[in-house]
Amino acid sequence: MERAIVKTKRGESAGRLLMKLDQIGIRARIAKEEPEAILLAEGEIDETSIKTMPEVDQVTKVKLPFSLASREWHKKDSVVNIAPGISVGGGNVLIIAGPCAVEGKEQIVKTAQSVKRSGALALRGGAYKPRTNPYTFQGLGIEGLALLAEAKKISGLPIVTEIMTPEDIDFMLPHTDILQVGSRNMQNFSLLKALGKVDKPVLLKRGMMATIDEWLQAAEYIMAGGNFNVILCERGIRSFEKRTRNTLDLNAVPLVKSLSHLPVIVDPSHGTGKSELVPSMSLAALAAGADGLIVEVHPNPEEAVSDGDQSLDLEEFDKLMKSIKRLLSVMPEKTLEGSKCSVAA
Amino acid sequence: MERAIVKTKRGESAGRLLMKLDQIGIRARIAKEEPEAILLAEGEIDETSIKTMPEVDQVTKVKLPFSLASREWHKKDSVVNIAPGISVGGGNVLIIAGPCAVEGKEQIVKTAQSVKRSGALALRGGAYKPRTNPYTFQGLGIEGLALLAEAKKISGLPIVTEIMTPEDIDFMLPHTDILQVGSRNMQNFSLLKALGKVDKPVLLKRGMMATIDEWLQAAEYIMAGGNFNVILCERGIRSFEKRTRNTLDLNAVPLVKSLSHLPVIVDPSHGTGKSELVPSMSLAALAAGADGLIVEVHPNPEEAVSDGDQSLDLEEFDKLMKSIKRLLSVMPEKTLEGSKCSVAA
Amino acid sequence: MERAIVKTKRGESAGRLLMKLDQIGIRARIAKEEPEAILLAEGEIDETSIKTMPEVDQVTKVKLPFSLASREWHKKDSVVNIAPGISVGGGNVLIIAGPCAVEGKEQIVKTAQSVKRSGALALRGGAYKPRTNPYTFQGLGIEGLALLAEAKKISGLPIVTEIMTPEDIDFMLPHTDILQVGSRNMQNFSLLKALGKVDKPVLLKRGMMATIDEWLQAAEYIMAGGNFNVILCERGIRSFEKRTRNTLDLNAVPLVKSLSHLPVIVDPSHGTGKSELVPSMSLAALAAGADGLIVEVHPNPEEAVSDGDQSLDLEEFDKLMKSIKRLLSVMPEKTLEGSKCSVAA
Amino acid sequence: MERAIVKTKRGESAGRLLMKLDQIGIRARIAKEEPEAILLAEGEIDETSIKTMPEVDQVTKVKLPFSLASREWHKKDSVVNIAPGISVGGGNVLIIAGPCAVEGKEQIVKTAQSVKRSGALALRGGAYKPRTNPYTFQGLGIEGLALLAEAKKISGLPIVTEIMTPEDIDFMLPHTDILQVGSRNMQNFSLLKALGKVDKPVLLKRGMMATIDEWLQAAEYIMAGGNFNVILCERGIRSFEKRTRNTLDLNAVPLVKSLSHLPVIVDPSHGTGKSELVPSMSLAALAAGADGLIVEVHPNPEEAVSDGDQSLDLEEFDKLMKSIKRLLSVMPEKTLEGSKCSVAA
Structure with a gap:
């Protein structure tokens, strides 16, 4: 079971993306919707194919159990x-x-x-x-x-x-x-x-x-x-x-x-x-x-x-x-x- | 500052006892009212004089910070x-x-x-x-x-x-x-x-x-x-x-x-x-x-x-x-x- | 690198066995010589071939870092x-x-x-x-x-x-x-x-x-x-x-x-x-x-x-x-x- | 039982001081003899009277169990x-x-x-x-x-x-x-x-x-x-x-x-x-x-x-x-x- 954090492009619907991921067997949950949506996805993650979805801005695979808090995903210091x-x-x-x-x-x-x-x-x-x-x-x-x-x-x-x-x-x-x-x-x-x-x-x-x-x-x-x-x-x-x-x-x-x-x-x-x-x-x-x-x-x-x-x-x-x-x-x-x-x- | 647990006789009013204690400079709080009231008293405790109050059944000085939970007060095992x-x-x-x-x-x-x-x-x-x-x-x-x-x-x-x-x-x-x-x-x-x-x-x-x-x-x-x-x-x-x-x-x-x-x-x-x-x-x-x-x-x-x-x-x-x-x-x-x-x- | 404990037959020389093991690339040390010798061997351990050496009574592969003290080797309680x-x-x-x-x-x-x-x-x-x-x-x-x-x-x-x-x-x-x-x-x-x-x-x-x-x-x-x-x-x-x-x-x-x-x-x-x-x-x-x-x-x-x-x-x-x-x-x-x-x- | 550290004047004999202290009921042991002797004394310590002994340079009462190591005795940093x-x-x-x-x-x-x-x-x-x-x-x-x-x-x-x-x-x-x-x-x-x-x-x-x-x-x-x-x-x-x-x-x-x-x-x-x-x-x-x-x-x-x-x-x-x-x-x-x-x- 792999995990990834998916960030949408600004203005894109998190809900629709959720459904699309579901269709390819990936279970996701919305952490945040504004200004861009951030989703946590779980399943067999193929970064390239998710990246090509029009709603998606960024896909980052994560391994640590604290995904959103980790530098695996967010390289820069949060302010x-x-x-x-x-x-x-x-x-x-x-x-x-x-x-x-x-x-x-x-x-x-x-x-x-x-x-x-x-x-x-x-x-x-x-x-x-x-x-x-x-x-x-x-x-x-x-x-x-x-x-x-x-x-x-x-x-x-x-x-x-x-x-x-x-x-x-x-x-x-x-x-x-x-x-x-x-x-x-x-x-x-x-x-x-x-x-x-x-x-x-x-x-x-x-x-x-x-x-x-x-x-x-x-x-x-x-x-x-x-x-x-x-x-x-x-x-x-x-x-x-x-x-x-x-x-x-x-x-x-x-x-x-x-x-x-x-x-x-x-x-x-x-x-x-x-x-x-x-x-x-x-x-x-x-x-x-x-x-x-x-x-x-x-x-x-x-x-x-x-x-x-x-x-x-x-x-x-x-x-x-x-x-x-x-x-x-x-x-x-x-x-x-x-x-x-x-x-x- | 001394502390004691005061138990009333069955049927006696905890509220009245509270006031009486207050009059002799002892701050008390009611832990429980039924079947007998149990009060925690703080101040200069004179066991004998409190014992003579008509509402009072028992006075026990306690030192441990967990008074009600202690055997200092309650000698027998609780069931x-x-x-x-x-x-x-x-x-x-x-x-x-x-x-x-x-x-x-x-x-x-x-x-x-x-x-x-x-x-x-x-x-x-x-x-x-x-x-x-x-x-x-x-x-x-x-x-x-x-x-x-x-x-x-x-x-x-x-x-x-x-x-x-x-x-x-x-x-x-x-x-x-x-x-x-x-x-x-x-x-x-x-x-x-x-x-x-x-x-x-x-x-x-x-x-x-x-x-x-x-x-x-x-x-x-x-x-x-x-x-x-x-x-x-x-x-x-x-x-x-x-x-x-x-x-x-x-x-x-x-x-x-x-x-x-x-x-x-x-x-x-x-x-x-x-x-x-x-x-x-x-x-x-x-x-x-x-x-x-x-x-x-x-x-x-x-x-x-x-x-x-x-x-x-x-x-x-x-x-x-x-x-x-x-x-x-x-x-x-x-x-x-x-x-x-x-x-x- | 594998490890094993080798026990000789009673009366067999630990020193000679040590040399034989050395010839097949296995580094060993003698823990004890009496009544039977106990050797700790390190290397690429082939249990069957060591077992066939005439001096050897028993070969047991071990993984725990406390080999002689472990039950991996010695199944019965020591008295x-x-x-x-x-x-x-x-x-x-x-x-x-x-x-x-x-x-x-x-x-x-x-x-x-x-x-x-x-x-x-x-x-x-x-x-x-x-x-x-x-x-x-x-x-x-x-x-x-x-x-x-x-x-x-x-x-x-x-x-x-x-x-x-x-x-x-x-x-x-x-x-x-x-x-x-x-x-x-x-x-x-x-x-x-x-x-x-x-x-x-x-x-x-x-x-x-x-x-x-x-x-x-x-x-x-x-x-x-x-x-x-x-x-x-x-x-x-x-x-x-x-x-x-x-x-x-x-x-x-x-x-x-x-x-x-x-x-x-x-x-x-x-x-x-x-x-x-x-x-x-x-x-x-x-x-x-x-x-x-x-x-x-x-x-x-x-x-x-x-x-x-x-x-x-x-x-x-x-x-x-x-x-x-x-x-x-x-x-x-x-x-x-x-x-x-x-x-x- | 009190304890003190006693320092002799340079050149004074630690042994003689030890005996003198013993005579007034104070048990002492020599920690060091050179350049000045350092003694650890135990008993009923009267600083003033010990101070007047001709061999003595300094008397310091100590309470910590690590007397010689403590700042109670030695105020300045050791180099x-x-x-x-x-x-x-x-x-x-x-x-x-x-x-x-x-x-x-x-x-x-x-x-x-x-x-x-x-x-x-x-x-x-x-x-x-x-x-x-x-x-x-x-x-x-x-x-x-x-x-x-x-x-x-x-x-x-x-x-x-x-x-x-x-x-x-x-x-x-x-x-x-x-x-x-x-x-x-x-x-x-x-x-x-x-x-x-x-x-x-x-x-x-x-x-x-x-x-x-x-x-x-x-x-x-x-x-x-x-x-x-x-x-x-x-x-x-x-x-x-x-x-x-x-x-x-x-x-x-x-x-x-x-x-x-x-x-x-x-x-x-x-x-x-x-x-x-x-x-x-x-x-x-x-x-x-x-x-x-x-x-x-x-x-x-x-x-x-x-x-x-x-x-x-x-x-x-x-x-x-x-x-x-x-x-x-x-x-x-x-x-x-x-x-x-x-x-x-």
């Missing part, structure tokens, strides 16, 4: 647009910063303004928090979303926040620019399928014990539904080592970038669990080729409701941004959009 | 009732058998009849399957549920099937006797919260990367919602070993039974991934003190749509049941309900 | 003789008990006498201890060996003690019946090679992060040197779980027994790190098919210099032996040598 | 001297390159000359190889050492080679500048103790399953014997991920540097197992703060007897060195000794 002037992938570096959870107006607005000044391009903050224990703080919910909206209005930074269940998608969508899927939900297939129908970028964190192949197949679930705006995020895997919260697997960065065209960013905060290790691992991630970072920043880490141990304070983040700019100054293939990089910075 | 005459825990051994996925009428009915004859007490079969890859068989869905109903009618065996998302609970409830939460969903907190509101038993599989404490806190999510009918299922954890699909962690059986009053069963099929290891590990699980097993059985394992490598055929399962009965004959504290155990069996 | 009337494998169950370290005369003699009475067949005790920290107790050394000799004289139990470096072999040999290789030394290839030249049984513990294949290849190092008396010991692998010292991998028992003819015993003490889990996991190990156990027993676990948390006291061990005998009474294929098993015991 | 003009630690970056195993004269000499030209500061090459399988190439042995000597003579590069057993120390010493302890021997305590008596630098690779604390205590074994010239090497840990040979744990770099004063280098070849990931991970390691790299380089990786998949060819290594110099140009705290760094390089 995911976040907001006007802000994108990630293809050389565009995206730095996301902010607290683990939205705790109050002052906290989130102050953080937003400060990280923006330091050079961050997006604001993170959880309104719905997946917590190991049912009795701990579960996030401010709708109130948290409203505070994020306010922080966005004041700072201009696009918002990244976590979605935990398909039921929440509709009311969360207007309040967020990137929907984050947390580690524990990486294989919540109902959620992934629902996000395939959304037209906003999805930040897909790697499960803490997910192989690279499982992670890329989770991305494939979203893409198979038609949403190609997937950003991958390495956030550390679980190992036997006890001095760090997780083991940040930076091998994953160049490895995933060789297997997939999707942008890959790194979360050094969860990846280490210790704020004093975050700057070193942020630089290491970018040196390894990551397309960006998501960093926990809090105005008063020691008072944070959650994840205080791994949060930088505003000044530490500002210092980190300076080191990042210095590092990017010798990586000409990368740009930190919106702020010119130079050693002097 | 979960599945169907008339069938229960698990407190010495009652539950053997569940059946295919990974429902594939068709003949398959599921034939399996049900055969495993029933061999001594199984419940039938497993997936209608909605969580699959790593979006393009593989995802289960027969509603049709699968209908086939399970038919197999139940013919064999009399209660049904265990997997639930993947809160949205499915309402229509799945009438078709199942035990709702299974799969490994990948062990920390799908939206699903766990929704299952707390259901009055049927929940089979909670351990996440493949979950610590014992995370697993018991996942059970706590369900119990905190009021559903105390939780059955835990060890199904193997992920390790570096490549010759088995997972590493079955039987240490977890006596360990969890010392920490918690909930029944613990074992899945030797996923725990090994190889049918030839299933009989040995089934016996090992029971010898370690497990309250039951969930075993994949298929009339033609080599033709199974999924998990064929780890499925026993009908004859192998029959032979295993004979060994199980022989083993239980020297474990007088355990009963395989519905079938008397004897060495001769 | 390793420990002392007159005591052996392990092929249905003979060996229970080894004793303290982590020899601490003094009273401790080791009292333990020996007590575990012997309870039914143990060999005595363990460390004189040279591999310790994580250089400043902790490293064992009594020669004095410890002398105390073991005394305990053997009094109790009649054969001795199992750990060897840490090739240099110690000569003076340790007279004082021990089984040489134990610890987890940390499982791939100390210099030590393994040296033990291949010894004619006493070697107890080879699995490395705490060794795959089954690495473990069996470590056994192959010893066998390739001519010592076929290898006993494998599963003692728990390292995982992310923190409540147990290690994760006892009982999957390894039936798996290794299917791949190899060597006896496999289990160490539930290191495998759990908690004495309260030891009885359950001892029974589980035997139910899984293990050929024996090595259990830490100390007259006063709370005063033990090392591993007190995982040691049974004398009474707990006695109780465990009763459960073991009860379990073995329904496993007719197994015998606990030297003490007849019956439910009454 | 280990390798050869005239070549050292590692304290800002000096050491790049070691060369083949997994010495295979022949041309191979090793050609590699030495080429990596030297590219900017490497030391040559690696195994003469004694620890191999998982007893029947695979075990190294050229003495012949390999002679070839390394020749490569050193021609290139001027100091030699790094692996030592597998205490017995080999004497004849290997003249042929090597750094003695490497491999992962599998990290807890071969007999070997570590023997290396404590040697006066050449030891490169101590982290065990593939060793925690940070176990690794630093292995270093402590060497230091407790008097050899303070220990270089730590992170080389990847074992995880569940199958697409890479190991999971390179770069968290370990800043973490170990915060806990210990010893230099830490990184092996991206074993850490990934794939040559295409080596350049990215080399840069990541240095960005994370590593004091150097050890990289497998072979003139014809596809013909290498071992580890070909993870070896760079000469040209790839040259290209990597250019990237390294570019990166170090924005890390003013680091120097690549012997070759000035500049972006132009």
Whole structure:
């Protein structure tokens, strides 16, 4: 059984092509219809004969189980647009910063303004928090979303926040620019399928014990539904080592970038669990080729409701941004959009 | 900050007690109201003075983060009732058998009849399957549920099937006797919260990367919602070993039974991934003190749509049941309900 | 490149056969010369033509990288003789008990006498201890060996003690019946090679992060040197779980027994790190098919210099032996040598 | 029980101080005698009174189990001297390159000359190889050492080679500048103790399953014997991920540097197992703060007897060195000794 990805010419009907393929014994499904249709075909694939069908622009045989996510099909880096002037992938570096959870107006607005000044391009903050224990703080919910909206209005930074269940998608969508899927939900297939129908970028964190192949197949679930705006995020895997919260697997960065065209960013905060290790691992991630970072920043880490141990304070983040700019100054293939990089910075 | 579980006398109002506790500075939440109310209290707990309140029957201080699930509070084994005459825990051994996925009428009915004859007490079969890859068989869905109903009618065996998302609970409830939460969903907190509101038993599989404490806190999510009918299922954890699909962690059986009053069963099929290891590990699980097993059985394992490598055929399962009965004959504290155990069996 | 194991007829010269094979382009090495020679041959193997050589008794092609240790070659269980009337494998169950370290005369003699009475067949005790920290107790050394000799004289139990470096072999040999290789030394290839030249049984513990294949290849190092008396010991692998010292991998028992003819015993003490889990996991190990156990027993676990948390006291061990005998009474294929098993015991 | 490290004044007798401490109930042991003596003291430590003893220069209480290796005692980075003009630690970056195993004269000499030209500061090459399988190439042995000597003579590069057993120390010493302890021997305590008596630098690779604390205590074994010239090497840990040979744990770099004063280098070849990931991970390691790299380089990786998949060819290594110099140009705290760094390089 062979598989291929078939791209139609613009304006051609995916449905008619589906039927034609069916007549020659090839089972296909439509992943996406606009601007051109993308079909996944399965059967005995004869590239040449499919290529001659008038609807078809391109046929690419694929072997990896994550077909749409693979570089076998899509050779060039994908660039995911976040907001006007802000994108990630293809050389565009995206730095996301902010607290683990939205705790109050002052906290989130102050953080937003400060990280923006330091050079961050997006604001993170959880309104719905997946917590190991049912009795701990579960996030401010709708109130948290409203505070994020306010922080966005004041700072201009696009918002990244976590979605935990398909039921929440509709009311969360207007309040967020990137929907984050947390580690524990990486294989919540109902959620992934629902996000395939959304037209906003999805930040897909790697499960803490997910192989690279499982992670890329989770991305494939979203893409198979038609949403190609997937950003991958390495956030550390679980190992036997006890001095760090997780083991940040930076091998994953160049490895995933060789297997997939999707942008890959790194979360050094969860990846280490210790704020004093975050700057070193942020630089290491970018040196390894990551397309960006998501960093926990809090105005008063020691008072944070959650994840205080791994949060930088505003000044530490500002210092980190300076080191990042210095590092990017010798990586000409990368740009930190919106702020010119130079050693002097 | 101390914590305690407070049990009311039968017929007393949980709401009034809540207010009284509040007046003495203790924050409480109601886990369950019937037949007696169970409250979780947090604050400076003075057991004696709470004990004297007329509504109160029992106050127990707890330290473990999984309070309701812990033996600190509930000393005796919990017994979960599945169907008339069938229960698990407190010495009652539950053997569940059946295919990974429902594939068709003949398959599921034939399996049900055969495993029933061999001594199984419940039938497993997936209608909605969580699959790593979006393009593989995802289960027969509603049709699968209908086939399970038919197999139940013919064999009399209660049904265990997997639930993947809160949205499915309402229509799945009438078709199942035990709702299974799969490994990948062990920390799908939206699903766990929704299952707390259901009055049927929940089979909670351990996440493949979950610590014992995370697993018991996942059970706590369900119990905190009021559903105390939780059955835990060890199904193997992920390790570096490549010759088995997972590493079955039987240490977890006596360990969890010392920490918690909930029944613990074992899945030797996923725990090994190889049918030839299933009989040995089934016996090992029971010898370690497990309250039951969930075993994949298929009339033609080599033709199974999924998990064929780890499925026993009908004859192998029959032979295993004979060994199980022989083993239980020297474990007088355990009963395989519905079938008397004897060495001769 | 094919590989085969060639066994000569008794009395035939291995050297001459080696040359003959060389003439037909087959490179061979002698693993063992007595009572019959065993050669490992590599090249283009034509079984029939080798079989016709007058020196040759048997030719068996092998594929697994652990050829001498594999069942591909040696179909029947190996039985390793420990002392007159005591052996392990092929249905003979060996229970080894004793303290982590020899601490003094009273401790080791009292333990020996007590575990012997309870039914143990060999005595363990460390004189040279591999310790994580250089400043902790490293064992009594020669004095410890002398105390073991005394305990053997009094109790009649054969001795199992750990060897840490090739240099110690000569003076340790007279004082021990089984040489134990610890987890940390499982791939100390210099030590393994040296033990291949010894004619006493070697107890080879699995490395705490060794795959089954690495473990069996470590056994192959010893066998390739001519010592076929290898006993494998599963003692728990390292995982992310923190409540147990290690994760006892009982999957390894039936798996290794299917791949190899060597006896496999289990160490539930290191495998759990908690004495309260030891009885359950001892029974589980035997139910899984293990050929024996090595259990830490100390007259006063709370005063033990090392591993007190995982040691049974004398009474707990006695109780465990009763459960073991009860379990073995329904496993007719197994015998606990030297003490007849019956439910009454 | 408290612990402290006591340093004598130059020229003072360690033996006399030992006795004096003993008189006030403090048990001490001499780690090192020259140029000043370093003692480890255990007991009820009164810093002030010990400080007043005329022999004593410095008293430092320590809590970590790796006392001599810790920054609690030794605040400044240790600098280990390798050869005239070549050292590692304290800002000096050491790049070691060369083949997994010495295979022949041309191979090793050609590699030495080429990596030297590219900017490497030391040559690696195994003469004694620890191999998982007893029947695979075990190294050229003495012949390999002679070839390394020749490569050193021609290139001027100091030699790094692996030592597998205490017995080999004497004849290997003249042929090597750094003695490497491999992962599998990290807890071969007999070997570590023997290396404590040697006066050449030891490169101590982290065990593939060793925690940070176990690794630093292995270093402590060497230091407790008097050899303070220990270089730590992170080389990847074992995880569940199958697409890479190991999971390179770069968290370990800043973490170990915060806990210990010893230099830490990184092996991206074993850490990934794939040559295409080596350049990215080399840069990541240095960005994370590593004091150097050890990289497998072979003139014809596809013909290498071992580890070909993870070896760079000469040209790839040259290209990597250019990237390294570019990166170090924005890390003013680091120097690549012997070759000035500049972006132009």
